[in-house]
Each structure stands twice: as structure tokens, then as C-alpha cells.
Amino acid sequence: IPQYIExxxxxxxxxxxxxxxxxxxxxxxxxxxxxxxxxWGIFYNGIFETVNLTDTAGIQRILKKNA
Incomplete structure (x- = not known):
């Protein structure tokens, strides 16, 4: 987990x-x-997105979905 966060x-x-x-x-x-x-939980603009530990590709998907 620390490596993912980093x-x-x-x-x-x-x-x-x-x-x-x-x-x-x-x-x-x-x-x-x-x-x-x-x-683990990911929120974007105050909206709950996922409880899954993600990587940079996952972050890109969240950003693209909410663009």
C-alpha cells in the first residue's frame, strides 16, 4: 500500500x-x-468513487469519467 500511495x-x-x-x-x-x-476509499470532488486500491491508470479513469 505505501508504494501505491507514493x-x-x-x-x-x-x-x-x-x-x-x-x-x-x-x-x-x-x-x-x-x-x-x-x-481504502477514493473520493473525487467530494463524491465517493471506489474502495479499491488503485494505480495511476485507475486515477486516470476516475478523472476521465468525471471530466
Whole structure:
């Protein structure tokens, strides 16, 4: 997972795509999430996209779908 996060972060930085990663490390943080906590979640413009761990190709699909 750390490698995926690093790659996604690098891709977004290189392509000037704003990104943030929120570490959920407590029950309180999990309960405050806008979806069911499943270890991984991707939101774009505040809209839930997937719980699947993705790669840069997945990020490109999400961006293209929402363009």
C-alpha cells in the first residue's frame, strides 16, 4: 500500500492534480468518514468513487469519467 500511495502522490504532483491522503488510525476518525470504512476509499470532488486500491491508470479513469 505505501508504494501505491507514493506512486499516486507522485503522479498527481507531476500532473498538477490536487490530492490528499487521510490516515484513519482511530475509531473516531472511521466513524467520521462519509462512507463505510474499508481500509481504502477514493473520493473525487467530494463524491465517493471506489474502495479499491488503485494505480495511476485507475486515477486516470476516475478523472476521465468525471471530466
Amino acid at each position: 506512486r499516486i502522490g507522485d503522479y498527481c504532483k507531476t500532473n498538477h492534480i490536487p490530492v490528499s491522503f487521510i490516515r484513519v488510525d482511530s475509531l473516531r476518525k472511521a466513524k467520521d468518514l462519509p462512507c463505510v470504512f474499508n481500509n
